[in-house]
Amino acid sequence: MDIRDCTNFAGGGHRVKNDGEAIATRIRGRSKVLDYIELTKPELTGLSVLTALCGFYLASTSVDALLLLWTALGTFLVGGGAGALNQLVERNHDALMKRTERRPLPAGRLTPSQVASFGISSALVGVALLVLVVNPLTGALGILTLVSYLFLYTPSKRFTQHSTLVGAIPGALPPVMGWTAASNEINTGTWVLFGILFFWQMPHFLSLAWMYRKDYARAGYRMLTIFDEHGIRTSRHILVHCILLVSISLAATVIGLTGWMYAAGAVILGTGFLTVSFLFLKYSQQTSGDSSMKANKSSRQIFFASLLYLPALMFLMTVDKI
Numbered sequence: 001m002d003i004r005d006c007t008n009f010a011g012g013g014h015r016v017k018n019d020g021e022a023i024a025t026r027i028r029g030r031s032k033v034l035d036y037i038e039l040t041k042p043e044l045t046g047l048s049v050l051t052a053l054c055g056f057y058l059a060s061t062s063v064d065a066l067l068l069l070w071t072a073l074g075t076f077l078v079g080g081g082a083g084a085l086n087q088l089v090e091r092n093h094d095a096l097m098k099r100t101e102r103r104p105l106p107a108g109r110l111t112p113s114q115v116a117s118f119g120i121s122s123a124l125v126g127v128a129l130l131v132l133v134v135n136p137l138t139g140a141l142g143i144l145t146l147v148s149y150l151f152l153y154t155p156s157k158r159f160t161q162h163s164t165l166v167g168a169i170p171g172a173l174p175p176v177m178g179w180t181a182a183s184n185e186i187n188t189g190t191w192v193l194f195g196i197l198f199f200w201q202m203p204h205f206l207s208l209a210w211m212y213r214k215d216y217a218r219a220g221y222r223m224l225t226i227f228d229e230h231g232i233r234t235s236r237h238i239l240v241h242c243i244l245l246v247s248i249s250l251a252a253t254v255i256g257l258t259g260w261m262y263a264a265g266a267v268i269l270g271t272g273f274l275t276v277s278f279l280f281l282k283y284s285q286q287t288s289g290d291s292s293m294k295a296n297k298s299s300r301q302i303f304f305a306s307l308l309y310l311p312a313l314m315f316l317m318t319v320d321k322i
Helices: 003-039 042-059 065-089 112-134 136-156 163-171 174-183 188-211 213-219 232-254 260-284 291-319
Strands: none
Touching: 003 065, 003 112, 042 065, 042 174, 042 188, 042 291, 065 112, 065 136, 065 174, 112 136, 112 174, 136 163, 136 174, 163 188, 174 188, 188 213, 188 232, 188 260, 188 291, 232 260, 232 291, 260 291
């Protein structure tokens, strides 16, 4: 072998090593980006943005695309900042739950200072956009959402069984923010949207809390499901709120916000939601050997039904808007 070939071979080894380090650096960089995205609780925040866009469209006489974009961005940043700061506060509790132990903070992939900086800056930029670019009313609602989520709902999970009711308030504000972004006012339509989101959250989060009740107990949360051995109280809460949800969803047609096609769709969706909720109540009241397994299965069905119900209802609202 020629000496030049040996030199080239050695140089090639260095290039392979350098290329490997560069690839590893890029992978770590991408992983870090994914960790920051995870901090925003993208599924929950994305759903909030979806409801805000629906509220914006329903309140609009003609859609201002640029204003719609700023509203979506501001809502996402406020929600994402709240999600990050919530994980900062609850990092020690998250570490005790199998469902959350792999989040960036308990897993050690991000530091508390990094999460604090990200959460605070996201929330402040989001609020600033809503106040200065959209309108002050929407900005005030964004602040209310942020404050109630962090300072009311987050600590209440460790002190009261009814924390889900508290958390349903900030969770129901995004469609109201979308409405006020387009109209700069609060009226009957905003309360209907608020009611739909408020009552929807109860079966959604209570079914989740039932599925992971052992996790919540391990972390020291005082959720209703932890003190409800067979699920009877939990299933009653879910069924009552499903009934209220179907009722308030039909109010959109009663006040002239949507047409009868939407009302028919809302009845069909609501009937399905009520059916799985009733099954949970039925199985929780039984004492047979497999009733517990059936109750667990039906609670899981409620959770996934809630994920289908809300986007479908919002879609019907936008299609059949009057």
